[in-house]
Structures are given as structure tokens and as C-alpha cells.
Amino acid sequence: MTLIATQSLTKTYGNQVTALSDLTVTVEPGIVGLVGANGAGKSTFIKIMLGLLGPSGGQARVLGLDPTVDGHEVRTRVGYMPEHDCLPPDLSAAEFVTHMGRMSGLPRTTARERASETLRHVGLYEERYRQIGGYSTGMKQRVKLAQALVHDPDLLLLDEPTNGLDPAGRDAMLALIERIGTEFGISVLVCSHLLGEVERICDALVAIEGGRLLRSAQLSDMTTVTEVLSIEVSEGTEELAARLTEAGLSVRAEGQLLLVPLVDDTTYDLILTAVAELDLPLHRLDQRRHRVAELFATEPTEPTEPAEPAEPADLADAGTTTGGLQ
Numbered sequence: 243m244t245l246i247a248t249q250s251l252t253k254t255y256g257n258q259v260t261a262l263s264d265l266t267v268t269v270e271p272g273i274v275g276l277v278g279a280n281g282a283g284k285s286t287f288i289k290i291m292l293g294l295l296g297p298s299g300g301q302a303r304v305l306g307l308d309p310t311v312d313g314h315e316v317r318t319r320v321g322y323m324p325e326h327d328c329l330p331p332d333l334s335a336a337e338f339v340t341h342m343g344r345m346s347g348l349p350r351t352t353a354r355e356r357a358s359e360t361l362r363h364v365g366l367y368e369e370r371y372r373q374i375g376g377y378s379t380g381m382k383q384r385v386k387l388a389q390a391l392v393h394d395p396d397l398l399l400l401d402e403p404t405n406g407l408d409p410a411g412r413d414a415m416l417a418l419i420e421r422i423g424t425e426f427g428i429s430v431l432v433c434s435h436l437l438g439e440v441e442r443i444c445d446a447l448v449a450i451e452g453g454r455l456l457r458s459a460q461l462s463d464m465t466t467v468t469e470v471l472s473i474e475v476s477e478g479t480e481e482l483a484a485r486l487t488e489a490g491l492s493v494r495a496e497g498q499l500l501l502v503p504l505v506d507d508t509t510y511d512l513i514l515t516a517v518a519e520l521d522l523p524l525h526r527l528d529q530r531r532h533r534v535a536e537l538f539a540t541e542p543t544e545p546t547e548p549a550e551p552a553e554p555a556d557l558a559d560a561g562t563t564t565g566g567l568q
């Protein structure tokens with residue numbers, strides 16, 4: 243079943259800011275990233291899906307329901323992890339998550355059991371009776387995730403779940419979200435301005451910019467192969483580059499790699515012959531794949547250029563620079 247479907251969805255706030263504009267998109271089951279720079283409209287999108295905000299125009303369906311009229315039912319079937327801190331510091335995680343379970347309609351004993359279970363899933367079982375005020379940022383993010391899971395939803399909406407976390411904390415949170423999606427079979431829509439981060443765990447990506455749809459596709463469709471061969475030898479890289487140039491190939495070095503346009507099947511033969519003649523240890527010979535970030539770039543980029551960023555691609559300032567995703 244389609245998780246989310248919108249048709250010409252538009253939201254204009256009272257201050258005349260148009261946060262969503264004519265947005266038509268379909269989200270299928272799985273782990274889906276909703277990516278866009280800060281202010282792109284991600285939180286507004288989530289709040290409309292939950293029935294917390296009404297759209298100014300267009301339609302939305304969540305799990306087949308209309309959130310403007312079936313908001314309560316939507317919220318019983320959907321878990322929501324908000325972006326900002328919203329936790330009571332003087333309650334324990336067990337008390338808070340139990341309370342949220344009760345708010346979702348679970349009986350007292352079931353709510354208590356489910357709270358323990360979800361706090362165990364997010365790695366907070368041992369700490370569950372401590373006051374939340376004394377928790378680290380990473381632990382607080384996990385409590386927010388646990389309260390979204392307590393009523394066993396069909397769909398989780400996570401708004402910037404790695405906010406405020408250090409790289410290790412981000413990795414742990416992403417691994418947890420991936421486990422929820424794969425082991426528990428719960429579909430997840432994860433909002434982020436960090437494309438490089440969410441692309442690691444998502445089956446599909448929806449990118450928005452200035453409230454408009456930029457692109458929506460399965461990740462596998464985005465990482466299509468390019469017509470460029472990537473060659474890596476453990477030694478003799480320069481020697482090989484010279485030999486391939488002599489053989490009539492156009493060679494470009496990128497770090498330890500040599501990149502050669504794939505003309506036809508003879509390109510492989512020429513490379514393998516040169517490697518054999520020079521008696522070099524061939525480490526890798528394969529067809530390059532596009533990186534997802536290249537396909538989101540507003541400005542066309544050369545697919546063979548990019549180097550791997552040390553940190554995930556940060557879209558936070560994209561709106562104020564190129565106007566596109568980075």
C-alpha cells in the first residue's frame with residue numbers, strides 16, 4: 243500500500259510564506275529520505291501528514307487516510323519524532339514513554355510493557371528509570387524515537403533524527419533507524435538536510451527545494467552506472483597511465499584511480515593487456531556509478547569528478563548558495 247500520496251499540496255502560512263507549493267509526490271513502503279535545505283518545507287510536510295496543520299490547497303493521503311478529517315486515526319497508526327527537544331526533564335524515560343503509550347490509547351499495563359520493550363530496542367533499557375534531564379543529547383534523541391515507536395505504528399515520521407549528535411552518535415542513530423526499517427518492518431520517512439547521511443540507509447529519496455519537488459526516485463535508479471571505467475593497481479599507476487595513453491585511451495588520474503571512458507568492449511581488452519604486459523597487480527577494474535549527490539546538483543556536474551566527502555553532504559546552506567542540493 244502507498245504510504246503517502248499528495249496532489250498539488252500547498253501550504254502558505256499567515257505571514258505569506260509559502261512553505262509547500264504544488265507538491266505532488268508518492269511515497270512507497272520502505273525507508274525513505276525526505277531531503278532538503280533548512281526551510282525547504284520538510285517539517286511543514288510532516289505536520290500536514292499528521293493532521294496537525296491543514297493544507298492551504300491540494301490533497302494528502304497517509305496510509306489511505308485523509309489527515310484533515312482522519313487526523314486521530316492517522317496518529318494512532320503513525321509515530322512521530324519531532325525535530326526539537328520536547329522532553330520533560332523531571333520524568334524518567336520509562337514514565338514518559340509509558341505516558342505517550344497511554345496517550346495513544348494503550349491500556350496501562352500494555353503501555354508499561356511496550357515502553358520497556360521500545361526503550362530496550364533503542365538501547366536505553368538500563369537507564370530507563372533515570373530522569374531525562376540528566377541524559378546526553380544522544381540518549382534524548384533515543385527517548386524521542388522510543389515514544390514514536392511505543393504504539394507499534396505502521397509508519398514512522400522522523401524529523402532530523404541526528405540533530406545535535408556527534409559523528410559516532412549519528413552513525414548509531416542511523417543504524418538504529420535502519421534496523422527499525424528492516425528487522426521490525428516499519429516504514430520510515432526520515433527528514434534531513436544531510437543527503438550524504440540519509441542516502442546510506444534509504445531505499446528511496448524525495449528531495450524538495452523551496453517547497454517544490456526537486457526529485458523523487460528509488461536509490462537504485464539514481465546510482466546508475468556511468469560510461470567510465472575505474473582502474474586501480476597497487477603499484478605502477480603512472481606507468482599504466484602512460485601505456486594506456488599510448489594505446490589511444492583518454493586517461494585521467496583521480497587519487498589512486500585511473501579513469502578511462504568506456505568506448506566499447508575493446509576498452510576492457512586494452513586495459514587488461516596493458517596491465518598484463520606491465521605485470522602490475524590489478525586491484526580493481528569496474529564501471530563507475532553516479533553518486534546520489536551529483537544527481538541532486540542544480541548545476542550539472544562532471545560525473546567522474548567528485549571525491550568522497552569526509553562528512554555527509556550538508557544541505558543546510560544550499561538554499562542561500564546555489565539554490566539547490568549539494
Ligand SMILES: Nc1ncnc2c1ncn2[C@@H]1O[C@H](COP(=O)(O)OP(=O)(O)OP(=O)(O)O)[C@@H](O)[C@H]1O
Pocket residue numbers: 255256257259260261278279280281282283284285286287402
Ligand atoms: N508557523 C510558521 N509560521 C510562519 N512561517 C513558518 C512557520 N513554520 C515554518 N515557516 C516557514 O516555512 C518555511 C518552511 O519551513 P519548514 O520548517 O517546514 O522547513 P524545514 O525544511 O523543515 O526546515 P528546518 O529543518 O529548518 O525546520 C520556512 O521559510 C519557514 O520559515
